[in-house]
Amino acid sequence: MVAAQTLEGLMTLDQAATEHSAIEGSWRGAEAYHLWLLAHRQLYDGQFEYARRTSLLLQEYEDLIDPVDIYSFIALACFYSKHYGRCSKAFIKLESITHAAKDRQDAYADLATSIFIKHPPADPASSRARKPDLHEPPFGPKAILTHTCMASGRDVGHADNTMMCKVCKHRSIVGELRGRQTCPLCHARYKTGSALDPASLLSSSVESHMSPTAPTMRSANHALV
Numbered sequence: 001m002v003a004a005q006t007l008e009g010l011m012t013l014d015q016a017a018t019e020h021s022a023i024e025g026s027w028r029g030a031e032a033y034h035l036w037l038l039a040h041r042q043l044y045d046g047q048f049e050y051a052r053r054t055s056l057l058l059q060e061y062e063d064l065i066d067p068v069d070i071y072s073f074i075a076l077a078c079f080y081s082k083h084y085g086r087c088s089k090a091f092i093k094l095e096s097i098t099h100a101a102k103d104r105q106d107a108y109a110d111l112a113t114s115i116f117i118k119h120p121p122a123d124p125a126s127s128r129a130r131k132p133d134l135h136e137p138p139f140g141p142k143a144i145l146t147h148t149c150m151a152s153g154r155d156v157g158h159a160d161n162t163m164m165c166k167v168c169k170h171r172s173i174v175g176e177l178r179g180r181q182t183c184p185l186c187h188a189r190y191k192t193g194s195a196l197d198p199a200s201l202l203s204s205s206v207e208s209h210m211s212p213t214a215p216t217m218r219s220a221n222h223a224l225v
């Protein structure tokens with residue numbers, strides 16, 4: 001009897017683990033393109049630090065998005081957010097990608113030289129002093145499912161008030177939802193009752209400004225070279 005109960009318990013655990021993995025796997029493609037589009041919106045809106053953080057997540061999806069596109073975007077976002085150290089690493093990666101044409105590799109090298117003559121390849125001191133981002137690789141798909149805000153690409157901190165989507169199981173920081181009532185990834189409506197009431201919106205907007213993980217906005221006036 002005890003053995004049967006133990007076996008049944010193990011099977012339940014195994015089934016739960018399998019279901020969890022299936023959820024992670026089935027949403028991976030949607031995550032990749034959601035984050036790809038989000039990073040572009042953030043960059044073109046002048047939210048360079050947000051764009052940089054979201055762009056680093058894309059490294060997890062090299063099997064779904066062309067690595068040349070990923071590292072080109074990372075280089076651009078890091079340039080605009082003045083993280084020249086990380087920008088330089090993205091150029092090194094681009095030059096090492098074997099399927100890139102030789103003339104493109106030469107173009108990367110020329111562009112990198114013209115940038116790093118003016119800007120030494122180092123990240124801001126505040127960034128170097130901080131403990132590494134969760135999204136410094138390796139971080140893995142599970143971290144994206146459980147620790148990444150789908151509305152902003154930010155790491156979800158312990159102090160952050162979040163909404164969990166019942167359909168895709170991804171999380172979003174309430175302040176970053178800016179009043180929207182649907183999941184940014186799968187567009188499912190958040191359940192009534194857990195929906196955002198005015199009080200939670202007020203506290204979350206305060207929280208979003210106070211959150212230590214929220215990047216600062218920066219204006220878009222920054223020429224490429």
Ligand SMILES: [Zn+2]
Nearest residue numbers: 165168183186
């Ligand atoms: Zn969802």
